Amino acid sequence: xxxxxxxxxxxxxxxxxxxxxxxxxxxxxxxxxxxxxxxxxxxxxxxxxxxxxxxxxxxxxxxxxxxxxxxxxxxxxxxxxxxxxxxxxxxxxxxxxxxxxxxxxxxxxxxxxxxxxxxxxxxxxxxxxxxxxxxxxxxxxxxxxxxxxxxxxxxxxxxxxxxxxxxxxxxxxxxxxxxxxxxxxxxxxxxxxxxxxxxxxxxxxxxxxxxxxxxxxxxxxxxxxxxxxxxxxxxxxxxxxxxxxxxxxxxxxxxxxxxxxxxxxxxxxxxxxxxxxxxxxxxxxxxxxxxxxxxxxxxxxxxxxxxxxxxxxxxxxxxxxxxxxxxxxxxxxxxxxxxxxxxxxxxxxxxxxxxxxxxxxxxxxxxxxxxxxxxxxxxxxxxxxxxxxxxxxxxxxxxxxxxxxxxxxxxxxxxxxxxxxxxxxxxxxxxxx
Numbered sequence: 001x002x003x004x005x006x007x008x009x010x011x012x013x014x015x016x017x018x019x020x021x022x023x024x025x026x027x028x029x030x031x032x033x034x035x036x037x038x039x040x041x042x043x044x045x046x047x048x049x050x051x052x053x054x055x056x057x058x059x060x061x062x063x064x065x066x067x068x069x070x071x072x073x074x075x076x077x078x079x080x081x082x083x084x085x086x087x088x089x090x091x092x093x094x095x096x097x098x099x100x101x102x103x104x105x106x107x108x109x110x111x112x113x114x115x116x117x118x119x120x121x122x123x124x125x126x127x128x129x130x131x132x133x134x135x136x137x138x139x140x141x142x143x144x145x146x147x148x149x150x151x152x153x154x155x156x157x158x159x160x161x162x163x164x165x166x167x168x169x170x171x172x173x174x175x176x177x178x179x180x181x182x183x184x185x186x187x188x189x190x191x192x193x194x195x196x197x198x199x200x201x202x203x204x205x206x207x208x209x210x211x212x213x214x215x216x217x218x219x220x221x222x223x224x225x226x227x228x229x230x231x232x233x234x235x236x237x238x239x240x241x242x243x244x245x246x247x248x249x250x251x252x253x254x255x256x257x258x259x260x261x262x263x264x265x266x267x268x269x270x271x272x273x274x275x276x277x278x279x280x281x282x283x284x285x286x287x288x289x290x291x292x293x294x295x296x297x298x299x300x301x302x303x304x305x306x307x308x309x310x311x312x313x314x315x316x317x318x319x320x321x322x323x324x325x326x327x328x329x330x331x332x333x334x335x336x337x338x339x340x341x342x343x344x345x346x347x348x349x350x351x352x353x354x355x356x357x358x359x360x361x362x363x364x365x366x367x368x369x370x371x372x373x374x375x376x377x378x379x380x381x382x383x384x385x386x387x388x389x390x391x392x393x394x395x396x397x398x399x400x401x402x403x404x405x406x407x408x409x410x411x412x413x414x415x416x417x418x419x420x421x422x423x424x425x426x427x428x429x430x431x432x433x
Contacts, residue, residue: 001250001254003414003417006250006416006417006420007226007234007413007416007417009030009246009250010224010234010243010246010247010416011223011224011225011226011234011236013026013027013030013242013245013246014224014236014237014238014239014242014243014246015223015224015236017084017238017242018124018126018144018217018219018237018238019060019126019127019128019215019217019219020060020061020084020085020267021059021060021127021128021142021215022126022142022144023060023084023238023242023245023265024056024059024060024061024062024084024265025059025142027062027064027245027246027249027265028054028056028062030249030250030253031052031054031064031249031252031253034052034253034254035052036052036053036054036064036253037051037052037053037054038053038054038055038056039053039054039055040055041055041057041286045290047067047290047291048067049067049068049069050066050067050069051066051067052064052065052066052067053065053067055287057276057277057283058267058275058276058277059128059140059142060084060085060267060277061084061264061265061266061267061277061278061283062084062263062264062265063262063263063264063265063283063284063287064249064252064262064263065077065260065261065262065263065287065291066252066255066257066260066261066262067260067291068258068259068260068261069258069259070259070260071292071297072260072288072291072292072297072298072301072304072305073292073293073296073297073298073300073301073304074300074304075259075260075304076259076260076301076302076303076304076305076306076431077259077260077261077262077288077291077292077301077302077305078257078259078260078261078262078305078306078308078426078427078428078429079261079262079263079264079305079306079307079308079392080248080251080252080262080263080264080307080308080310080423080426080427081248081263081264081265081266081279081307081308081309081310081382081383081386082241082244082245082247082248082263082264082265082266082309082310082311082382083241083244083245083265083266083267083268083269083270083273083279083311083381083382084241084242084245084265084266084267085110085111085241085267085268085269085270085271086111086237086238086240086241086242086270086405087109087110087111087112087113087114087270087405088110088111088113088217088218088219089107089108089109089110089113089118089152089175089177089217089218090107090108090109090110090127090215090216090217090218091105091106091107091108091125091191091214091216091217091218092106092107092108093213095107095176095191096189096190096191097176098182098189099176101181101182102178102179102180102181102182103178103179103180103181103182103189104176104177104178104179105150105176105177105179105191106175106176107175107176107177107218109171109175110217110270110271111270111271111405112270112405113405113407114403114404114405114406114407115169115171115175116167116169117403117406117407117408118152118175118218118407119152119153119154120151120152120153120154121151121152121220121221121222121407122148122151122220122221122222123148123149123150123151123152123177123218123219123220123221124144124145124146124147124148124149124218124219124220124221125143125145125149125150125216125217125218125219126142126143126144126145126216126217126219127142127143127214127215127216127217128140128141128142128143128214128215128216129141129142129143129195129199129211129213129214129216130211130212130213130214131196131199131206131209131210131211131212132209132210132212133205133206133209134205134208134209138212141199141203143195143198143199143216145198146221147221148221149179150177150178150179150218151177151178152174152175152176152177152178153178177218192210192211192214193211195211195214196209196210196211199211219237220237220407220408222237222408223236224236224237226413227410231413232332232333232412232413232414233332233333233410233411233412233413234410234411234412234413234416235408235409235410236408236409237407237408237409238409239312239399239401239404239409239410239411240311240312240401240404240405240409241269241310241311241312243312243399243401243411243416244310244311244312244398244399244419245265246416247310247399247416247419247420247423248263248265248310248423249263249265250420251263251420251423251424251427252427254420254424255424255427255428256424256428257424257427257428258428259427259428260291260301261427262287262291264283264284264386266278266279266283266284266382269311269381269382273382273385279382279385279386279389280385280389284386284389284390285389285390288301288302288390299391302390302391302392303391304431305390305392305393306352306355306392306393306394306395306426306429306431307347307383307386307387307390307392307393307394307395308356308394308395308397308423308426309346309347309381309382309383309386309394309395309396309397310397310398310419310423311339311381311382311383311396311398312398312399312400312401312404312409312411313330313336313337313339313370313397313398313399313400313401314330314370314400314401314404315329315330315331315332315400315401315402315411315412316329316330316331316400317402323373323376324373325371325372325373325374327371328340328369328370328371329370330368330369330370330400331368331400332400332401332402332410332411332412332415333412333413333414333415334366334368334400334412334415335360335365335366335367335368335414335415335418336360336365336367336368336397336398336399336400336415336418336419336422337367337368337369337370337397337398337399337400338353338356338357338367338368338369338370338395338396338397339369339370339371339381339396339397339398340353340369340370340371340396341371341372341378343378344384345378345379345380345381345384346378346380346381346383346384346396347381347383347384347386347387347394347395347396348383348394348395348396348397349393349395351393351432352393352394352395353395355393355395355426355429355431355432356395356397356422356426358429359422359423359425359426359429360422360425362425362429363418363421363422363424363425364421365418365419365421365422366418367422368400370398370400381396381398383395383396384396393431397419397422399411399412399415399416399419400412400415
């Protein structure tokens with residue numbers, strides 16, 4: 001696979017993954033094409049050397065692994081981690097609002113979203129629906145309504161003359177999305193009925209089903225694209241952190257290493273990772289127990305293992321260079337960034353940083369460093385959480401990005417490919433004693 005093929009696949013993955021559920025489904029497709037086979041947490045597993053498997057939890061988190069030619073306790077496991085979720089606007093359980101001749105859908109802000117860019121966008125709707133079929137059985141479906149169903153309109157500047165100076169956003173009153181006009185005094189709109197009708201269009205058997213619940217989010221319909229005068233950048237929603245998910249999947253699929261290798265794509269990182277599918281949950285630990293046999297075997301394996309936590313870094317914004325430490329500001333298309341925070345917002349230490357530097361050198365990849373300014377806060381990743389839960393050596397790295405947590409982010413077209421090359425080396429790299 002060359003860089004052009006890799007980047008084309010990245011754009012397709014971004015466009016096909018409007019929610020964590022879709023991101024996992026898209027990753028499964030890539031993995032299965034590379035010979036990985038599904039496992040179920042409810043079943044007993046038989047894991048033979050050389051086997052390639054994946055398992056999902058909640059439909060929004062995924063772990064894939066290759067069983068090595070030697071026991072984990074003797075060689076450890078090389079793990080790459082990322083997360084499937086991104087800040088967005090999620091629908092409330094009873095979202096229908098009728099106001100001033102308009103039907104609207106009320107939302108809850110998920111994660112630390114940059115809200116201003118959500119206004120005046122053509123919004124689609126995607127996620128998971130759970131319904132009761134006519135025979136009484138419960139079933140879930142993924143939906144992706146790829147059409148401009150909603151918009152959050154701005155207030156005209158004529159009605160808010162200070163909008164460009166100090167407009168603030170009320171999350172309760174200013175974010176409900178307009179979806180239709182009210183047709184008359186007796187007009188009604190029920191989202192569950194509308195969803196059932198949409199589903200029944202493709203599955204007529206669901207015409208008499210009842211939509212019981214859903215996890216749905218709005219998303220920007222503008223597709224991912226190469227942008228810039230020389231097309232040197234990738235602009236897309238959800239670069240944080242689907243770019244890392246795709247890179248991890250491709251690195252594993254194309255790895256030629258013979259040891260125990262794994263990727264973990266957790267959900268709910270943007271809201272603290274505290275869920276069954278998040279890094280604070282038992283998903284990774286449970287899979288490792290099955291792979292290592294648990295107990296002393298797992299303890300020995302973790303002492304010989306490495307986790308590379310991949311999550312985007314803040315690139316130096318040309319209009320705001322003062323927001324970075326002068327010696328630690330990564331540039332777009334300058335290579336992945338090593339992320340360091342001595343207060344443990346990132347899990348990198350001198351040993352794991354050196355390991356990743358060595359991997360980049362072996363791969364011929366330039367490496368940059370990100371350290372937050374001392375007078376500014378620092379975000380975190382699944383790295384410190386997983387390191388604390390498992391006791392595994394961990395390094396935090398990521399691709400430099402502009403506009404993180406916006407509805408549309410920007411990254412360099414070379415950096416994800418460079419990160420994938422470095423991760424491929426990490427899967428085979430011997431660790432220091």
